[in-house]
Amino acid sequence: MLKLTLAQLNVTVGDIEGNVTKMIAAAQKAREDGSQLVVFPELSLTGYYPGDLLEDPSFLARVDEGLAALQQASRQLRDLFWVVGAPVHRDGPGKRLHNALLVLKAGEVVLRYAKQLLPTYNIFDERRHFEPGPDQARVLRIGDCGVGFLICEDGWNDEGLDYAINPFERLRDAAPDLVVSINASPSNIGKREQRHQIFGAASRRHSLPILYVNQIGGHDQLVYDGASFAVQPEAGVVFEAQRFSEDVTTLRFEDGRFASAGGDELPKVSPAGLPTMEFYRQQIILGLQDYARRCGFRRVVVGSSGGIDSALTLALAVQALGSDNVTAITMPSKFSSAGSVDDSATLCDNLGIELLHHPIADLVAGYARQFESSFASPLQGLALENLQARIRGTVLMEYSNSFGHLLLTTGNKSEISVGYCTLYGDTNGGLGLIGDLYKTEVFALSRHLNEQAGRELIPVAIIDKPPSAELAPGQQDTDSLPPYPVLDEVLKLQIEGTRLARWEHEQASAFMASLTATDDGRALVTRVRQMIGRNEYKRRQAPPILRVRALAFGTGRQMPIAAKHL
Template sequence: MIRIALAQLNPTVGDLAGNAAAIIGAMHSTQAELLVCTELSLCGYYPGDLLEEESFLRRVDHALEDVLAASRTVPALVTVIGTVRRNRGPGKPLFNALLAIQNGAIVAEYYKQLLPTYGIFDERRHFEPGPEGACLLEVAGKTVGFLICEDGWNSDGRDYKVDPFAALRAAAPDLVVSINASPSNIGKRAQRHALFNAAAMKNKLPIVYVNQVGGQDQLVFDGASFAVSPAQGVAFEMPAFETGIDVVAFDDGRFTGQLQGRAMPDTELARRQIVLGLQDYARCCGFKKAVVGCSGGIDSALTLALAIEALGAANVTAITMPSAFSSEGSVSDSVTLCRNLGIRLHTHPILDLVRQYGTGFESAFDAPLQGLTLENLQARVRGTILMAYSNASGALLLTTGNKSEISVGYCTLYGDTNGGLGLIGDLYKTEVYALSRHVNQVAGREIIPEPVLSKPPSAELAPGQQDTDSLPPYEVLDEILKWHIEGSRLPAAQAQHAQQFVEQLLLQQGGAALVKRILGMVARNEYKRRQAPPIIRVRARAFGSGRQMPIAAHYA
């Protein structure tokens, strides 16, 4: 029998000393024979162009020396880590490497063979593919084979010419260990389980899948490490969004351990993912406080609720900035919301500021400030006030745009797009409502007031304005956007629903014109998205690095 400790850690990119300390702490906390950490666990995933800086690579080497030295204090333990290794031959200068360490020595070394360059990934930018073949190591009487993340995703042979599982199948180890930095999104857990369960069955190989936890810029890693065998299916799973070290025993082709993980509703996954993403973004960037512009609408209400869950009520501030067009309900709803949340609400009216801008504009340009120009000015005045507060207080300004609005450009550059991070920018408007109701349900009371949930959405930048003046109902818009932006990347049921919805819409009078108009709005507003702050990724295809579209292009 072999006992395997799965170290579901939260490494920070560039914090070599901190990451090494976490690995060493895991080494000293387990009685297992094999400790498995995650992909690039020593330097953090993904370092990007830090990998081109020699000083960074030297720090990686020093951190590895610290881990090797620490391994001498637990000489019987084999520790698997992920790190960067130099390529002395032709090709890119580095390898994405797995090292097995024991008693001060590297006892096995494996380089990632399949380097993803799709979606959010661009590993071929820095890494050379490792040589084909299996890497094996004897541990506690068991033969262990190794994979790194993407290496395990080509068992069906459709995406790459090389299938690392083929070499392992021929070598026939007792089990396979896969180290991963696999970002979370809606549907990802089920996708992983299905893929690795199929791989275990096809290759007749038990697999231990270890994944990191934590936020890194747009990405959030959920952990949810698991073990799967041909005889058992998924036999063991760790909790999602939690760091920890759990031990699973393996013998005679079977795993023994406590099954702690579970499937989550999409709303719960989104909430926990956004909260963890904000916590780590703030921690890594040095922010302890956040500020949100509170309009009395659903988007800012949900953003505030999530920010408070992540950072605590004492560290979150709301600012309401009523204008000539703000309804009495929006102001009172903001007061009720902040009272429910237990946070302070500052009031900074913008009526006089907008009036002064109007006077100056007309004097300078001999034209009145009106229409869309006036609407956008109000948003930009508010954005300036929020940034001024952020500068004065050191609080991180959180933007409040949702994916539906960001998709079609229903936002103002240098106005409501101001800020350092967007929490709900990968949630469609219908999902914003669903998650808001989930927040109330989890709290067991009305956090987000019912009037906020039930009133028609409005930017309140013009008299009687409603979102439906410019956009179709969100129940229609969101299905068009899912179909267009994500398509087959959606979970199967959602993809089928969106496809059927659009097909039916195209058969209706005016449906084809509506779809064409929405797609045109998405295309025209790429320049806005390019300048917007990063958003926390929740879905398989989010704006940012996961959807790279040209600004200057002709879209049919």
């Protein structure tokens, strides 16, 4: 029988001392629970992912100090094995580091395993800093149990589709009683179910029980949902840790089966994940909480236009940080409707937040006068429209600088995709909460928040009104863009393609087939593709956005700017 503790921790990238403190506290709890083994996530010492900090000698020196501190702590808990993720030095040609799993016992490193499969797709770029480990299994005897080890990507290639090496085959040949996989698997819609499917299939194929321990927390644009789990070959997933929350839980492993620490049968794990909109809500809230906390912000500010995007951003910010820490600013121009200003006031009353008024009509007029005086040409058309957005962006940054609030940008994925935003205007900010939500999803999530609250957090008047930037008389988004239900289906295939969930890909493909059956439809698709390509420069300069889908703008999508896209 083996008692083991999974330590699903919210570590901070680069905070070696803080991470060590968290790990020691979890190890002490493991000892109190009578565990023989405590398991931490991938790169738990540094947080995932340190990026080019791994090229900084002073950072690597702190990593060495942190590892020494963990070894010293393990001397005080002599009977406990610690499974730790850390970058470690290596000799020979190639990169100077391994992404490693170390097992500590009584101050000594009793096993070292280097990650073999280093992902270089989507948001991952591990080959930039690490050398692959040797193609071999590592197994350690703990009591009467043989424990084999994997690191994240090593377990994702059991179908043999992405790499020539399959570490699961080596483990099967080594015949451990249990496999422990340490992970930093970022969350997106459908990811939990994908993990269960891949590791459940591998468990059945190789007759290997698996303990999967994942990182939790928001790190820049990525959010890790935790949801660590245990899987048995015949029963499938039999345990799941908390999602979007730290969790330190002790289990019993005996005769190939997992049970509670006291030996009781574990509660059933539902195969269904969170409903899509609730998943988005929880992912965004955790992402904002950790981003603000780690960057040193307690309060945020949002420009409130009376539209759906800023309304949803404000509502999510309140849920993440509390109403006392959220400020809204309305900045009407001569083109702003009275309804939009009134809607902003109603929204802020519903959310219990302060709404400040900063009209910009005089500023716009002053800019226009000086422009014509200096350049002998009136300021008009697109330049005048963008000026309003840039003045609003400047006002918001003035407020941020003066009062210390983090400015949240409010663009959605549909508008960011086609460049329906103003560079240095509404793209100003430190973080975008809804930049990975298509516009149709913005509406759906807004309705979900209201349903969940049992009242109107976001006024129905905002949800129902036609979207408009209100930068010109009578302007509506459909003056420049196809209707969002049409645009979004086109964008899904163009931006995410086969990374869409199967049902979503089939739906978008069927819609696209119908659309391109006509000359007008084909022309629309070509126009959208052109807009996507020529607005890459805006996305490159935009703030980070919280990722909720399989492919988001940012580090996961790398496209050239000066290129012919069609």
